[in-house]
Amino acid sequence: MRTAACRGQQQQLWASRGAAAAGPRRAAAPPLRPPRRARPGPPAALAVDAAAAAAAAAAGLAPGLRPPVMINSCTGRMGHAAAEAMVRAGLQLVPFTLTGYSAGVAVSNIGVSGVPVELVGKERRQEAMDRVKERYPGLIVVDYTLPNCVNDNAEFYARNGVPFVMGTTGGDREKVVDAAQAAGVYAVVAPQMGKQVVAFQAMMDMMADSFPGVFSGYKLRAVESHRRGKPDVSGTAKAVVGSLKRMGVAEFKDSDIVKVRDREGQLRMAVPEEHLDGHAFHTYTLTSPDGSVEFVFKHNVVERTIYAEGTVDAVLFLAKKRTEGAKQRVYSMVDVLLEGSLR
Numbered sequence: 001m002r003t004a005a006c007r008g009q010q011q012q013l014w015a016s017r018g019a020a021a022a023g024p025r026r027a028a029a030p031p032l033r034p035p036r037r038a039r040p041g042p043p044a045a046l047a048v049d050a051a052a053a054a055a056a057a058a059a060g061l062a063p064g065l066r067p068p069v070m071i072n073s074c075t076g077r078m079g080h081a082a083a084e085a086m087v088r089a090g091l092q093l094v095p096f097t098l099t100g101y102s103a104g105v106a107v108s109n110i111g112v113s114g115v116p117v118e119l120v121g122k123e124r125r126q127e128a129m130d131r132v133k134e135r136y137p138g139l140i141v142v143d144y145t146l147p148n149c150v151n152d153n154a155e156f157y158a159r160n161g162v163p164f165v166m167g168t169t170g171g172d173r174e175k176v177v178d179a180a181q182a183a184g185v186y187a188v189v190a191p192q193m194g195k196q197v198v199a200f201q202a203m204m205d206m207m208a209d210s211f212p213g214v215f216s217g218y219k220l221r222a223v224e225s226h227r228r229g230k231p232d233v234s235g236t237a238k239a240v241v242g243s244l245k246r247m248g249v250a251e252f253k254d255s256d257i258v259k260v261r262d263r264e265g266q267l268r269m270a271v272p273e274e275h276l277d278g279h280a281f282h283t284y285t286l287t288s289p290d291g292s293v294e295f296v297f298k299h300n301v302v303e304r305t306i307y308a309e310g311t312v313d314a315v316l317f318l319a320k321k322r323t324e325g326a327k328q329r330v331y332s333m334v335d336v337l338l339e340g341s342l343r
């Protein structure tokens with residue numbers, strides 16, 4: 001659960017970013033301080049230990065195998081939610097996070113569930129990564145940033161030899177996979193981390209394998225709604241549409257997916273007003289050529305807990321693969337699900 005204090009800090013950060021568009025930001029870059037560890041009191045520590053042991057056991061990990069996790073970026077909505085989930089699960093949150101800003105930042109440190117996390121601007125990311133790798137052996141990185149830096153970030157992690165979970169959508173997906181493969185780093189690359197949605201995605205894929213062309217000639221209408229600022233078309237919708245195309249739907253391009261980002265449109269789709277800033281509604285409607293048959297598949301999610309919890313599973317899965325020295329390096333969330341690694 002995000003505390004009021006954390007929310008306040010993050011809102012202050014977002015507000016300062018908004019202000020930055022209109023004027024210069026504070027110039028002084030914060031020093032790259034040595035990591036500070038959160039010191040929970042005894043009852044919290046016990047609770048965290050129990051959660052960590054349970055999470056590690058669920059992932060089939062030895063009790064000591066709880067990887068430290070660096071999340072980029074804890075300044076974002078999804079990164080922050082994932083970071084909170086890591087802390088809830090008792091994993092060690094690395095107290096540094098990358099940000100897209102290269103100059104000094106108005107807010108240099110944000111809190112995630114009581115862990116102070118220092119913001120690292122782009123120009124110091126290698127310096128920070130060197131320090132983080134040295135101080136946090138067994139590091140795993142999680143990326144929830146933006147489509148325009150997906151490839152640069154994946155190459156950065158690959159170059160540094162750190163396993164990563166790429167939850168960010170967009171960019172050139174093949175290049176993300178290639179970067180990890182070429183460097184031999186373990187990675188989970190998936191536009192969707194929510195267990196039940198991943199199962200739906202897998203089911204559609206299996207249906208396409210078993211019944212290719214079953215919807216031949218059917219017309220598809222795909223509509224997705226996300227928070228106003230999401231720049232790209234839903235990565236999940238693209239994956240599901242890919243399966244539907246294999247089932248034979250009439251000519252359909254990713255650009256035909258209807259992207260709803262306006263408040264009125266979202267309210268018309270029954271997105272609860274309090275979740276306009278955190279929802280993912282998807283509807284796929286298939287209509288037979290003569291209009292006599294209709295199929296509607298729908299998955300509607302509010303908030304981000306479902307993805308945050310799935311991200312913990314992906315991290316534990318990667319830690320396990322690395323320990324086993326698995327030959328396969330790059331995985332999807334469907335692989336994680338098929339292996340029974342989603343708690």
Ligand SMILES: NC(=O)C1=CN([C@@H]2O[C@H](COP(=O)(O)OP(=O)(O)OC[C@H]3O[C@@H](n4cnc5c(N)ncnc54)[C@H](OP(=O)(O)O)[C@@H]3O)[C@@H](O)[C@H]2O)C=CC1
Pocket residue numbers: 017072073074075076077078079098099100101122144145146147149166167168169170190191192193194230304307
């Ligand atoms: N796989 C899944 O299940 C899910 C995936 N997502 C995806 O996660 C991504 C993030 O979504 P959301 O959190 O809502 O977006 P936000 O805009 O809230 O967060 C994105 C963050 O990325 C940071 N950022 C931008 N550029 C860089 C960079 N070069 N290096 C490091 N950090 C950077 C920004 O930080 P700053 O302002 O400090 O630069 C910003 O805070 C999207 O692609 C979304 O679709 C979302 C939910 C679930």
Ligand SMILES: O=C(O)C1=N[C@H](C(=O)O)C[C@H](O)C1
Pocket residue numbers: 169191192193226227230233234235236237279280
């Ligand atoms: O940005 C989001 O919020 C989400 N993004 C992912 C996507 O694009 O598929 C997953 C989910 O829809 C939430």
